[in-house]
Structure formats: C-alpha cells, structure tokens
Amino acid sequence: MSSSLPLYNSKMSTQVLDKQECLVQISDDNDAEEEIMESGPFEPQGNVRIATGLVKKSPKDDNATVIRFPKVPKSRSNFISLQSWEGFVVEKKDKTFVARVSDLTHDNPEEEAEIPLKEVSEGDMGLLEQGAVFYWHIGYLHEASGQIKRHSSIIFRRFPMWRKEDIEKARLEAQKMMELFVRE
Amino acid sequence: MSGNNINIAPQQNEIEVSVFGPGYGECILIHDGDGEWFIIDSCIDSKSKEPAPLRYLHLIGVDYTKCVKQIIVSHWHDDHIRGLGNIVERCKSAELIFSNALQSKEFLTLVYAYTSNTMMKSTGVGEFKKILEVLKDYGKKPKWALADRTLWRKKKGSPNKGYDCSIYSLSPSDSAILSTQIELAKLMCEPDITKPKKPKGRVLALTHNRASIVLWIEIGGICLLLGSDMENYGNDDDGWSSVLNSTLYHQGKASVFKISHHGSVNGHHEDVWKKMLDSNPIAILTPYNRGQQKLPTQDDVQRICALTKSAYSTFDFRAEKIKGRGIAIKKTIKEINAHLKSLNNSTFAVEKYG
Numbered sequence: 001m002s003s004s005l006p007l008y009n010s011k012m013s014t015q016v017l018d019k020q021e022c023l024v025q026i027s028d029d030n031d032a033e034e035e036i037m038e039s040g041p042f043e044p045q046g047n048v049r050i051a052t053g054l055v056k057k058s059p060k061d062d063n064a065t066v067i068r069f070p071k072v073p074k075s076r077s078n079f080i081s082l083q084s085w086e087g088f089v090v091e092k093k094d095k096t097f098v099a100r101v102s103d104l105t106h107d108n109p110e111e112e113a114e115i116p117l118k119e120v121s122e123g124d125m126g127l128l129e130q131g132a133v134f135y136w137h138i139g140y141l142h143e144a145s146g147q148i149k150r151h152s153s154i155i156f157r158r159f160p161m162w163r164k165e166d167i168e169k170a171r172l173e174a175q176k177m178m179e180l181f182v183r184e
Numbered sequence: 185m186s187g188n189n190i191n192i193a194p195q196q197n198e199i200e201v202s203v204f205g206p207g208y209g210e211c212i213l214i215h216d217g218d219g220e221w222f223i224i225d226s227c228i229d230s231k232s233k234e235p236a237p238l239r240y241l242h243l244i245g246v247d248y249t250k251c252v253k254q255i256i257v258s259h260w261h262d263d264h265i266r267g268l269g270n271i272v273e274r275c276k277s278a279e280l281i282f283s284n285a286l287q288s289k290e291f292l293t294l295v296y297a298y299t300s301n302t303m304m305k306s307t308g309v310g311e312f313k314k315i316l317e318v319l320k321d322y323g324k325k326p327k328w329a330l331a332d333r334t335l336w337r338k339k340k341g342s343p344n345k346g347y348d349c350s351i352y353s354l355s356p357s358d359s360a361i362l363s364t365q366i367e368l369a370k371l372m373c374e375p376d377i378t379k380p381k382k383p384k385g386r387v388l389a390l391t392h393n394r395a396s397i398v399l400w401i402e403i404g405g406i407c408l409l410l411g412s413d414m415e416n417y418g419n420d421d422d423g424w425s426s427v428l429n430s431t432l433y434h435q436g437k438a439s440v441f442k443i444s445h446h447g448s449v450n451g452h453h454e455d456v457w458k459k460m461l462d463s464n465p466i467a468i469l470t471p472y473n474r475g476q477q478k479l480p481t482q483d484d485v486q487r488i489c490a491l492t493k494s495a496y497s498t499f500d501f502r503a504e505k506i507k508g509r510g511i512a513i514k515k516t517i518k519e520i521n522a523h524l525k526s527l528n529n530s531t532f533a534v535e536k537y538g
Binding site for chain 1: 289293296325326515522524526527
C-alpha cells in the first residue's frame with residue numbers, strides 16, 4: 001500500500017489509504033463522542049472512523065488520537081477551451097489593438113484581429129506593445145456554482161528579460177556563421 | 185506566353201515571368217527560355233501550404249532540385265521570405281543571394297537571439313534562422329548583392345536554343361548598407377538590449393526597405409525591372425534615386441516592371457517610369473493586405489493606370505474560408521466586439537487594373 005503520509009499509531013492499528021483519507025481509530029471507547037467535521041466516502045466500520053477533514057477531539061476521551069490534516073479546497077471554476085490563438089500585437093490604437101493571430105486549434109490561415117483594449121486585464125496592459133505575444137482563448141467557464149458561461153480571455157506572455165548570456169551565446173553563433181560566409 | 189494557366193509549362197525558348205502575391209508575401213519566378221529557373225523571394229501557397237514557386241514547378245513537372253539556378257532574397261522582411269528555408273533546402277543546385285546590407289554580425293546576432301528559447305509559434309526571424317541552418321548543414325556560402333553587381337551571366341548554348349541571360353543588382357547602395365548596419369549596431373548596444381522591462385517578444389522589422397535588392401534582368405533582349413520594396417528616401421545616395429544612377433541598366437528600357445512596395449506612393453519615382461521603362465510596360469504589383477495600411481490605395485491604382493494600360497495585381501479578394509468556428513465562438517467574438525479577417529488568399533490569381 002502506497003503512502004505519502006506517516007502511519008499514525010493509536011490503540012488499534014491504523015492504515016493510511018491516501019492523501020485524502022486517513023483510516024484512523026479515533027477511540028476504542030464506543031461511548032466517546034466525536035464530532036467528525038467532514039467525512040470520507042466510506043461507511044464507518046465498528047470502532048474505526050474515517051475522516052477526511054478536521055476531526056474534533058471528543059472532550060470525554062483523553063486517549064483519542066486526533067489527526068488533523070488540511071482541508072483540500074474544491075476547485076472554484078473550470079475553463080474548457082473551444083478555440084485558441086497565438087498572436088502578436090501589430091498596432092495599439094485608442095480603444096482597440098490590431099494583432100496577427102495564428103489558429104492553434106484548427107488548421108486555418110493566419111488572421112488579422114482587432115480586439116477592444118477592455119479585453120486586456122489591467123495587469124497585462126503594461127505588456128501591450130508592438131511585437132508583444134499573447135494567447136486568446138474562447139470557451140466555456142464552468143463555475144463552482146454550477147453555472148456555465150461562454151468566456152474569452154487574453155493573456156500576454158511574460159518572456160524572460162534579455163540576459164547578457166543570451167546575447168553572448170547569440171554572438172558566438174553569429175561569429176561562426178560569419179566565418180562560414182567569408183571562408184574561401 | 186502561357187498566361188495565367190498554372191498547369192502549362194513554358195516551352196523551350198519561351199521566357200516566362202510568374203508573379204505570386206496572395207495579399208501577404210510575394211514571389212517572382214523566371215524561366216530563361218532554356219530550362220533554367222530563378223526564384224526571387226517566397227510566399228506560401230494558401231491551399232497546399234507549400235512555398236508557391238515549388239508548388240508551381242511541381243505542377244508543371246520541373247525538377248527544381250536541378251533546374252533552379254539562383255534564389256535571390258531581395259530583402260528579409262517576413263512577407264518576402266515565407267517558405268524560403270524550405271526552398272533553400274530543396275533546391276540544392278541553386279546559389280543563394282542576399283542583400284549585402286545583411287552581411288553583418290549584428291544582424292546574425294539578432295536573428296540568433298530572437299530565435300532562442302522563445303517557444304513562440306512565430307518569432308519574425310524564424311525563416312531566416314532556418315536558412316542559416318541549411319547553409320551551415322550544406323557548408324554553403326551565399327553571394328551578396330549590392331549596387332552595380334553582376335549576379336548571373338550566361339550566353340546561349342547554341343544559335344537556336346535559349347537566350348543570353350544576365351541578372352544585375354542595382355541596389356543596395358553603399359549608403360544604404362552603411363545606414364542599415366549602423367541601425368543594427370545600435371540595436372545591439374548595451375544596456376538597451378538588456379534593460380529592465382524589455383522582454384523578448386516577436387521582432388517586427390530590423391532593417392528598412394533601403395536594404396532591398398532591385399534587379400535588372402535581360403533575357404534575349406527583353407528587360408525586366410523588379411523593384412522589390414524599394415522606396416524613396418529624399419537623397420541621391422539611397423533608394424530609387426541611387427538606383428537611377430546605376431551604370432548597369434543603360435542598355436535598354438524594361439518592358440516588364442514589378443512595381444515596388446506594393447504600389448505605394450513611397451515606392452513611386454517619376455524618373456523610374458520615364459528613364460527605365462518602356463511606354464506602357466507590363467506592370468505588376470503584389471498588394472499588401474495586412475494591418476491598417478493596405479496597399480495599393482485607390483490613389484495608387486489611379487496613378488499607376490495613368491502610367492500604363494497594362495497594370496495587373498496578383499490579389500484575389502476571395503479569402504480562404506475559416507474552418508471549425510462554431511456558433512459559440514462566433515457569438516463570443518461578436519459580443520466582445522472583436523473582428524477577425526483571414527489573410528490568406530488565393531496564390532494563383534491575377535486581376536487587371538483599368
């Protein structure tokens with residue numbers, strides 16, 4: 001049995017099933033009251049109780065072993081992409097920007113897009129300049145509430161800054177090519 | 185001439201000039217009348233996704249691995265070199281010719297810098313990098329074109345077969361080469377290139393059109409002037425003014441003119457029409473259908489039609505249909521008030537002006 005958590009000892013044997021579940025004997029006292037904050041998918045079996053969340057120690061049972069492990073939050077929303085492009089900015093105008101985009105989803109020719117500036121998040125606005133590369137995704141956003149909405153998002157790529165090592169490496173490659181050009 | 189029929193190969197002793205221009209990109213393919221071919225620039229055929237000249241040569245049954253003698257890269261801008269890496273790789277017998285303005289360590293450094301570790305679909309210099317890699321693999325050196333240089337000269341093999349053929353470059357001028365290299369050197373000066381908040385992005389253009397190669401071609405007494413993207417720069421040392429001072433074209437006047445810079449007013453020089461061209465030359469332009477400045481404008485078309493009765497454009501306005509865009513995607517695009525336009529049009533099309 002694989003485990004990424006240590007085994008917890010208590011008065012009876014314990015087994016760790018996986019990260020989410022810990023098969024723990026909370027108490028060997030059948031009368032002890034435990035409050036299980038969150039329970040796992042299995043039915044309790046005898047003295048063994050399974051807890052996937054916080055387990056509150058019973059005030060009556062000083063011998064109970066209390067294991068607390070973090071509550072894993074459920075995903076808030078999920079995006080399913082229907083169409084994606086990679087693009088680069090050709091021109092920034094007052095209310096829109098013009099870009100050349102390549103279809104990443106289907107085999108289509110390049111297109112020219114004119115997109116309103118309000119589609120760009122505030123955090124990305126500083127990146128919007130000629131030559132800047134971005135991804136544009138259109139799809140369905142599945143919200144935690146269960147609602148499904150059509151959604152468009154534009155995300156600018158954050159490339160690493162130029163480093164001196166990058167330039168030096170490029171210079172060396174260029175030097176080799178120049179030597180080939182002038183060779184007799 | 186076989187005209188616009190793409191399935192018919194030129195005959196022996198038939199000179200053929202084919203111009204491809206799908207609205208973004210251009211390519212000129214020349215047959216010298218004796219089974220030898222010359223490719224100037226490249227663009228992609230929208231249907232096959234192959235380089236347009238290779239697709240055409242394949243359709244007419246020409247073995248381009250042997251018959252293409254020169255590949256001339258008139259300048260390195262993205263719209264003139266798409267698919268060129270593929271052409272250089274496959275046309276093994278061809279000499280490769282670049283503008284001498286690009287014989288610069290700074291230019292090569294920038295190409296290598298922009299193409300390293302970006303994981304971008306398109307860097308803007310990727311095609312050039314591919315060409316360099318092919319040259320390295322084959323151990324080939326390019327030739328360099330500059331003003332008043334002979335790039336090709338061949339006498340016909342026998343009295344009844346083929347024609348004398350010569351190709352000359354009329355640009356770039358010394359001044360254009362120097363100013364291009366100064367601009368490139370400035371780009372490489374530190375700390376600018378490594379300054380904060382200057383991330384790598386996609387390069388749009390590193391050199392001006394002054395670095396372009398204007399070609400003068402003579403085949404069997406017929407002269408052709410191919411203008412690339414040459415423009416006017418307001419001085420005699422640069423642009424069309426320096427081309428007009430060339431010593432190599434004075435043997436005749438061209439009856440075929442590939443109009444420069446997509447027919448723009450910047451690419452127009454009155455003296456080119458008066459001194460270098462026949463009256464009513466066959467004038468062809470390749471439109472530029474991207475960005476906000478689409479070329480030629482209506483004024484450009486009127487100006488050109490006033491200068492010749494035989495003006496043609498390669499553009500077919502029927503854009504290639506976009507696949508796979510369901511209602512949900514179209515609705516979302518409409519709701520956010522974005523607009524999309526396909527940029528690939530038919531490569532094999534011609535429209536007559538006037």
